[in-house]
Amino acid sequence: MTDLPPGIGTIEGRAEVNTSSGVEPQVPTDPLVSAQADSFGVDARVDTTENVPDEPAEAERPSGPVRPPLPRIIAVANQKGGVGKTTTAVNLGACLADLGYRTLVVDLDPQGNASTGLGINIRGLQASMYDVILNDVPIEDCIEASSVRNLFVAPASLDLAGAEIELVPAFSRELRLKQALAEVREDYDYVLIDCPPSLGLLTINGMAAATEVLVPIQCEYYALEGLGQLLRNVGLVQKNLNPTLDVSTIVLVMYDARTKLADQVVTEVRNHFGDKVCRMMIPRTVRLSEAPSFGQPIIAFDPSSRGAIAYRELAKEVSGGPA
Numbered sequence: 001m002t003d004l005p006p007g008i009g010t011i012e013g014r015a016e017v018n019t020s021s022g023v024e025p026q027v028p029t030d031p032l033v034s035a036q037a038d039s040f041g042v043d044a045r046v047d048t049t050e051n052v053p054d055e056p057a058e059a060e061r062p063s064g065p066v067r068p069p070l071p072r073i074i075a076v077a078n079q080k081g082g083v084g085k086t087t088t089a090v091n092l093g094a095c096l097a098d099l100g101y102r103t104l105v106v107d108l109d110p111q112g113n114a115s116t117g118l119g120i121n122i123r124g125l126q127a128s129m130y131d132v133i134l135n136d137v138p139i140e141d142c143i144e145a146s147s148v149r150n151l152f153v154a155p156a157s158l159d160l161a162g163a164e165i166e167l168v169p170a171f172s173r174e175l176r177l178k179q180a181l182a183e184v185r186e187d188y189d190y191v192l193i194d195c196p197p198s199l200g201l202l203t204i205n206g207m208a209a210a211t212e213v214l215v216p217i218q219c220e221y222y223a224l225e226g227l228g229q230l231l232r233n234v235g236l237v238q239k240n241l242n243p244t245l246d247v248s249t250i251v252l253v254m255y256d257a258r259t260k261l262a263d264q265v266v267t268e269v270r271n272h273f274g275d276k277v278c279r280m281m282i283p284r285t286v287r288l289s290e291a292p293s294f295g296q297p298i299i300a301f302d303p304s305s306r307g308a309i310a311y312r313e314l315a316k317e318v319s320g321g322p323a
């Protein structure tokens with residue numbers, strides 16, 4: 001382990017800090033959630049490596065993350081706020097669509113940022129993910145086309161915030177999204193689920209419905225805090241709800257080559273997660289933060305920008321190339 005400045009530390013060390021720092025799931029009565037306390041002692045690396053097949057010889061090893069068969073349903077999750085989940089779901093989704101993959105972005109965050117970032121007015125929705133999760137409305141009734149060919153969005157509205165509480169007494173409350181997606185999953189090559197910044201029931205629904213988890217990690221101070229807790233939650237969902245779930249992909253975002261700290265985070269994350277970490281790192285650029293206010297993914301807003309080039313490369317790496 002490299003010597004790191006205070007505030008970075010090891011992933012395991014971070015998890016210990018985090019469990020006592022009040023970052024808790026929003027629904028403490030959930031059995032999945034209350035089981036966490038017992039499993040916090042588990043090494044964060046265990047959950048992410050147990051499904052990895054025997055190592056192929058160096059020459060034949062594919063570069064980057066292992067690519068599962070289509071359709072791939074990817075939960076974009078990290079309970080830390082503002083780490084680039086939505087930016088990654090929207091722009092990776094747009095670039096996968098641009099490569100020819102039929103792609104659906106499911107907005108599971110009451111903030112509705114993925115929806116507005118794709119040009120949807122979340123105040124005038126006939127149906128939203130709230131109705132899908134709480135009222136058994138078929139998901140195809142809320143799916144809308146975006147301005148990018150092949151890219152669709154299942155939008156969220158503010159009332160989804162109530163779902164965390166309203167779901168508590170609901171039947172099969174952790175599997176609502178999985179059941180909803182079962183109706184449409186064969187219509188898409190990629191489904192990207194933009195999770196909210198919590199480990200509550202909405203994120204559990206996202207992970208239960210997914211075939212894999214993608215974790216964006218900011219190349220910044222405290223970026224690794226809470227990562228152990230996130231990985232253990234993935235492990236709990238895997239054990240209790242979704243046996244094949246795995247963290248397949250780590251994306252380093254908001255990379256600023258001018259800071260030494262960014263490279264230290266990159267080194268530590270690569271040491272821990274190896275091939276799961278995408279080679280392409282997403283740079284910190286103003287254009288990426290401006291695009292959502294125009295309701296456009298970066299490849300439409302500024303196709304030749306560094307952010308657009310980076311997300312295009314990321315999409316190739318994640319998918320293996322054009323459809």
Ligand SMILES: Nc1ncnc2c1ncn2[C@@H]1O[C@H](COP(=O)(O)OP(=O)(O)OP(=O)(O)O)[C@@H](O)[C@H]1O
Nearest residue numbers: 081082083084085086087197254283284285288289
């Ligand atoms: N690579 C980047 N360069 C510059 N700004 C970025 C980049 N990625 C994201 N941002 C900006 O950082 C902020 C947080 O990003 P984003 O909304 O994607 O994070 P999030 O994890 O989805 O947040 P939340 O937890 O609130 O859902 C946004 O204002 C976004 O525009």
Ligand SMILES: [Mg+2]
Nearest residue numbers: 085086109113
């Ligand atoms: Mg978000």
